[in-house]
Amino acid sequence: MYKAGAERLTQHVKKVDALNVFPVPDGDTGTNMNLTFTSGVTELEKSQEKTVEKISAIFSRGLLMGARGNSGVILSQLFRGFAKGLSGVSEADSYRLAEAFQQGVEMAYKAVMKPVEGTILTVAREAAAAARKAARSCSVEDVIETLVEAARQALANTPNQLPVLKEVGVVDSGGQGLVYIYEGFLSAVKADVTFDKPEMEAESVVAGGTSLFGEAHEEMHHVIDQTNIQYGYCTEFMVHLKPDTPFLQQEFQERIGSYGDSLLVVADDDLVKVHIHAEEPGDVLSFAHRYGALDRIKIENMRLQHEEVLRRQETKQIAQAQKPDDDLERVSASSEPKKASKLYAIISVASGKGIAKIFRSLGVQIIIEGGQTMNPSTEQFMHAIEEADAERVIILPNNKNIVMAAQQAADLAGVQVAVIPSTSIPQGMSSLLAFSADEQLETNRERMSEALGYVKTGLVTYAVRDTTLNEIVIKEGDFIGIFDSNIVVSGRDPYETALRLITEMVGEEDELITLIYGTDVKGEDMKELEKRLASLYDAYEVEVHDGGQSLYPFIIAVE
Structure with a gap:
């Protein structure tokens, strides 16, 4: 199924790339999804595992490390949840398979701070719901067929959910890419299925698009309206639970939720990850500390970051993606890191020799070649962090579609990493002028993020x-x-x-x-x-x- 899904998507990468709300030559949703999905297949080809559980876990890890762009990161989260739904299973029946699709949906929604309907998330959710209903009385083959049909119907409805799609007369390209993947799944379990019939292609291809730019795209990344900030500090941390302290997730969520909003709590056997917007982050940390040792604390003053944006009342900024689960963090950080040779290193994404030269002149040590049409993967960022050989690393993505992959790498890294949410080359350059090697990482994060609002990009x-x-x-x-x-x-x-x-x-x-x-x-x-x-x-x-x-x-x- 995984290989057939990858093959089906690969066949239609250009179609998905071309389906873009903006008529610019850099719509790369299909490319990002394809590179992400095929990275999972590459990992599978290295393994001899045969069980559903092992295969899905290996595939999920491959997706995580190969995730490119926002569409790729969301796709990796969708199939990470799918893999968790198959944990402990050697063979999956209709019910377990449908439940795994549902778990994938839940994890993908958690990965996006402010989910928007009319996107790949909607297509995945409605397809999973139909599959669960069919699983009550159908075979595995029929469940997948139901999944495909429901995904197509959900895709066709996306213009009714996102005004920008309806204005241009297209559907969401991330959802279109997922439909291709699911169609590949169906071809793997039903040998007599073909996709060469014109009407089948017309259903899923004729009107296709994406919300990569503009308001709809920004909403996918948790845009903060400065006039409505009630809780000013974006606070993220992990809690290593005490062995002798009872932990009830529902009770924990209700109590910690009283400190703010935008709450997300992910709990494992011995680890809890928390994201919350709070006005008194110290109170949040004090409460959480009762449950165990705190780790990976990150507090961002959203008002300071967007002071200039508020003045102009034009620019919107995006927040960080949900941290990945601790099991994959442990895989990445299993070996003890060597002592870094320097205090700071700055990594920047750039395309063009001249732009790279400018960034180097402003203090960037490592340039990752990329941008529109060339979104670096999580693994590329991981390699760059390792190459940086520094105690503290700052990453400038310089593109809206790269921020999530950069943050995912930062969460997996064994050193302190700050991702400055720069969405353009001018923003990256502006933020570098605010950097000081004498300041703490959190101070640089605040100042460099604030500097993003000092420049306008054309x-x-x-x-x-x-x-x-x-x-x-x-x-x-x-x-x-x-x-x-x-x-x-x-x-x-x-x-x-x-x-x-x-x-x-x-x-x-x-x-x-x-x-x-x-x-x-x-x-x-x-x-x-x-x-x-x-x-x-x-x-x-x-x-x-x-x-x-x-x-x-x-x-x-x-x-």
Whole structure:
């Protein structure tokens, strides 16, 4: 089933990638899901295990380490829960299989701080519910067939649940990718099943999309509205339970929940993980300490992090993903780490030789090649952390779709790691200016996160299809200007589009305009653009750099 699911998804990666609300050439949901899922198959091929329990555990571990992008991380959580549902099972009947799908849904929902309906989560949930109902009287084959049909129906309904999908006339691509996986499962258990019939393809492919950008995408990552923050400190920690102290999870949740909101409690035999937004985090820790020793404490002042965002009332930031379970942490941290050779190291994700050079000049030691269309995996971040050889590591993802994988690696690491939730190259650069090697990691985390709000990001890229979005009519091949995740201008010329975008971005209080140009920009045209910038914005400081990036002719920062 796992291998057939991976093969089915691989066959349709480009279709899933192309299904994007934004008409930009970097929709990579299919790529991320495929790389994540095939990493699980790669682990299976190294093993000779035959039981359902062992195979699923190995597959889950492979997904975790290979998880790329938000869609990949969510997929890894879905099948981690599925594996836990098959714990202790050599062979699975209809009932146990259906229950495992349900456990996968529950774990995937927990991995997202603020789940949004009309996404892969919805498709997984409704499919699992139908499978559980069918399991009462059906065979394994019929349960999987029911799972597929329910997933298709849920996928078709996603535009009715997310307005942005309905506006563009598409369905969610993460859900589409999951449908392909489930169809692969069905082909593995029913030999006579084929997927070559046009009507079957039409059901799941004709209208497909994703909420990778814009408001719907941000909501998937627990956006914090600064005007509504009642509990200002994002608090996460683990409790190593005392052997002689009774622990009742429901009672613990109810009592600790009185200190704040956004509560998530995950309990194992001897370990409890807690995430909560609280106004008095010290009180939360004091309460939890009654149950055992505290570990991996992380407290973030959300008000400080977003002070500049609140002032502008435009930018939204994302919070951290749920920490993975302790069994996989123990796998990662089973060996005693050697003593680090330095105090600090900074890891940054970047694409383009020029951009990498800029980051190095600002103090970054390790560059992970990546960005849109190339989302690094959890394992790549783990290798980079190990290579850093430092007591304290700071990671700059510089892309919304990479933050979850970076955080997952941070949670698995054996050293102190802070993930700064930078979602663009300009944000990453801005945050580096707030770093101080003389400060504690938590102080740097707060200051660097706060600095994310000091810069505005603009992107110029090209449209890969006709569409109308935000009342802007866009034709395939047009250049589009994106400001804070919204398309604000479009045109046939990239240089004119860049100038119009800068006009939308610059405000009275701004002082600096930075233009980073990519590989497709021509020398003479670029010189002319520089002259026009100098003339139009003579009261501003203007900097121009050769970034060497692909896909985006221009990346613009305004401060």
